[in-house]
Amino acid sequence: MKTILKNLPLFLLVCFSVNAQNLDKADKNYKNLAYVDAIKTYEKVAEKGYKSVDLFQKLGNSYYFNAKLKEANKWYAELFAMNQKVEPEYYYRYSQTLKATEDYAKADQYLDKFYALSGNDKRASLYKGQKNYKSTIDKNSGRYEVKITDINSKLSDYGAAMYGDQLIFSSSRESASMAKVSTKWTSNSFLNLYAAKRAENGSLSNPQKFSNSVNSKFHEDTPVFTKNMKIVYFTRNNYTKGKVGKDQEEVILLKLYRASLVDDKWIDIVEVPFNSDNYSVAHPALSPDEKTLYFASNMPGTKGQSDIFKVQITGDNTYSVPVNLTGSLNTEGRETFPYITEDNELYFASDGQPGLGGLDIFVTKLNKEGNPGGIINVGAPINGPMDDFAFLIDKPSRTGYFSSNRDGGVGLDDIYSFKETKVIELDCNQELSGIITNSETGEVLSNAKVTLFDENFKELQATQSDDKGNYNFSVECNKKYYVRGEKEEYETKEAPVKTPNKSGKTVLPLATAKKIREIKVGTDLAKTLEIPTIYFDLDKSYIRKDAALELEKVLVVMKLNPTIKVDVRSHTDSRQTFEYNDALSDRRAKSTIAWLIKNGVNANRLTGKGYGESQLINKCADGVECSEEEHQLNRRSEFIVVKM
Template sequence: MKKHLHICITIVTAFLSNGFAQQGKIVSADKKYDNYAYIDAIKTYQRVAEKGYKSEDLFKKLGNSFYFNSEFEKAGKWYGELFAMNTEIEPEYYYRYAQCLKAAGDTAKANQMLDLFNQKSKNDKRAKLYEANKNYLEKIKANSGRYTIENAALNSKYSDYGTAIYENKIIFASARDTGNFNQRIHKWTGEHFTNLYQADIDEKFNPGAAKKFKSKINTKFHESTPIFTKDGKTVYFTRNNYINGKKGKDENKITLVKIYKATFENNQWSNITELPFDSNNYSTAHPALSPDEKTLYFASDMPGSMGQSDLYKSTINANGQFGTPENLGPGINTEGKESFPYVTDQNEIYFASDGHPGLGGLDVFVGKLDQNGVTNIQNVGADINSPKDDFAYIIDTKTRRGFFSSNKDGGKGSDDIYQFLERIPLICVQELYGTITDLTTGEVLPNTKLSLYSDNLKIIATTYSDSNGNYTFPVECGTMYFVRAEKEKYYTKEENITIPKENGKTELSIALEKSDCVVTIGDDLGKCFGIKMIYFDLDKSNIRTEAALDLEKILDVLNQYPKMKLDIRSHTDSRATYKYNEALSDRRAKSTIQWLIKNGITPDRLTGKGYGETQLVNKCSDGVPCTEEEHQMNRRSEFIITAL
């Protein structure tokens, strides 16, 4: 993407005089480069390079000038010259060169450079992500083929990007206004400064003719990426550090970008103010609102950022004041650029990044927002993403229609807006369903309690079978669950199941056995109530996951019969020495007792002893060859009723 004002938050705007003395000299080009006038710097550097002058500094700055304008293939040419002179340079150039190689289609060499980047940057999040996702291209391929995409009819031959929906209109930034005498040219990109434009859209998000957004929001400098509140009375937007006719600058005399707020009063946008966490010395940009409009998300390179730009959030209090910005953390932010957040009513955050593994330049990613921050980050696929910059993704979650921006090949301008329909959701959706029946008669069992547990035994949901004995649970793909079925006069039963990794439905029907047991002293509670023996791993005394589920059934019975007492008898297989097995089984008995005590059973109701290998249930004594499954039968705990 050529307009780095709207991509990286280190974006600046250089307001320079038209003439530079001594064109063709390195010192002149360096001054332009240092003032972010990359278009002019490129012209000078290229003249010098074409005359045969070579230096690492020249190739770095020439490559960077193209790279910061997202002309990756041109940048790759000069980074290639740099690496031809010296391969022992700063690790960042390995990463930038890899991004350029991806843009040129040389993925194999790009991955070689990323391997070297990983070796030289062990603490860089981008290196760690690459190392952990060597198969990232396969994952991107798996997420592709889900969209119908077309170039939006409103695009011009100039830069058009960054959309928002407002009163059945699309509002976007464009550099198409070239006729205004006061409209300046941005030295970074060589294009005119952007203003906000609008176009009507129909129910399929097809835009009509574009026209300028008539408002005091537009100035002679950059405006972009607005977000409107649902009532249409407030807008947040990105603009150069310029308000009330005054231009602010940082300590290096550079004008950065800020987020501004305006309100709609008396049929016009007014009361334009900067947000309280804005600063002259760092950039804030690309605001997004949470669905409840109580949180503002944005991008910034403020102090404390991990990379070139990070994603942040700030609470919006009832009185309209803003909380202290919070970095969204290392789950989403890298040493690269994270920008253009968009938050949906499904707790998703879409964003653009060149730090997470992608196809080159900025790619669009999506993650889940939860109490742990941002999790399950995925590349949305090669329909949206390309080897160039792809960003500013917004979607209507009901129609699955939306817009994104890109400078991918085949567009009308340097950046174009694309409209899309997401036909297949990225997040895999599964439904777990089944029928509860009587084991003997096959009769359906309505009103059976079903409990869904995670693989670490945390309860997720509870439901009851309907009049036809049917139940359903929404579940996640590729995840293992435990399902417990409970009904009066039937043995409680649990089943585990692993959900497939594709969209669809998974059946788990459960047949329950009637409970005709009358407990008496001396009975084995496990046999009476259909409870499995409590199994242990070889040479271990800790409670296994499936064992804890069975212990919960023991716990339930003890709670139903408050006078019941148990003698817990633990056993081992015949492997290891007699003395060791006796000690191991005793530890297992104590481990089982402690679990029950921890969960509310008083110690006076429990006794226990380890019997080692003295009470084997099969032939597997010392010297007898047995399978692991046969040995497993001997590693057990039993529950003998001693009082009622």
């Protein structure tokens, strides 16, 4: 039954059996989220040879939303075989189902198409920036020993919380004490909370109903307990005091509830105040100090199908306004099932981050403000081609549990135990530093204001460069920043930087020039005006259009200062013969002079010469192996002021 609670979107529909007789009724079932009944009719229609984009989309979606990715793959393949225009989202869904069949090469092809169609989608940009995601995940893999537990039923068992020597989990196994009530999303019984005995080695036994006051005739799911085990937060359908709440579409959504343990009974079951009849709130998690509550929701402000939010607990069932987690954690996909360790590590499930298929489990380190750093896929065998979610770990013993609908299980979803055999580095810290200099003279600039911005240009920190021109910021791994340098009488300089996904130091120097620049005899106008290399085509000496744009800067200065005389000096690298380079550079110097004269500079104000490879500025002489960048430094033009 996790398919209801973890799958797109975060809501549930309660309805009774409908015998779909035709396509119109199937469409009605689909609209009402009764996917099981919709599938029955749609497949009968498809078996008769009927084909349409709408039919294959709905068949694919009906399986996709039930986490049956391999079945969805069949119908999405039929959809794309029609070669009709479809929304970009279907390229992403198809790629997910291809991963479920472990066809990662084809999945990446459709992710490339998804990126081309929707490059602004964070899922697309994450994929584009991590195209080697599979090899990265492989490096993180092999750190867990996994085995299935003994408490699984033939239906759904998933999501868990440690409660003393018990594991509290959700199950849709039928109860003899209740009449069978089922959801038409999956046709399975609604979930209740069960308690299983937990042994020191992690094995589970003797599952029993947890609490009659907490369990209802609808869904209960994913509890989290305070350390003193006196308060529990849990997920339930919108059902309070025997009354069912529905949204405008007559859908029963999910809400968070809070209960207190008094005299061994759970009482005072109340909603949290940021619930709503119009969106879902589910899957609670508590920070180590129990002052912050994390959860999944599709409330207004959600970036994707569900995001992870947090609120500050300010009193007895009073809270701050919910806010999305910052950074690159939330995507246009599903982020759900948060779990936080004593070390402030946040584990969560996502199908928007680059993964192996379906929901994968990821981990990040929360900073002191409770916001995430770099995102790491925990790798196989925890993650696989299907849905993997609801991770929790006991840090001292390095043992824990997660849920999955992978092949080889007992039921629709099963609970697995694990032992972590190798700890991954999560305390990823980056130092961003640099030196502020005068771009003309190389002089270091002290007391310059240096400001750090995030990728959306929100100001994060500000500092001053020291007496040696140095600045320093403590930043997060795997994030994009902008750094701005400012100093009186100098131009403002700004540059982007992306920190790597590992601890270390990132260096970003900033060189800026004075707003009013002094020109005197000996000044190289190329440096003063920050003119890059004047490029010529190979073995040619005529002025290209891009070179002409740079020469315009010299032209303006010479027209504004009619007494200036300039010596044009052209240089080459050491490749080719000395004689060849000497002749080529001389032709280029003369061509540059001719262009300036043609555009209004008197010929008696210009001299020039080619120096070939005779004045190299680095080691790259004949016979010395150098990079293209090193050779480029020698291919330069100089405009030296020889008279004012």
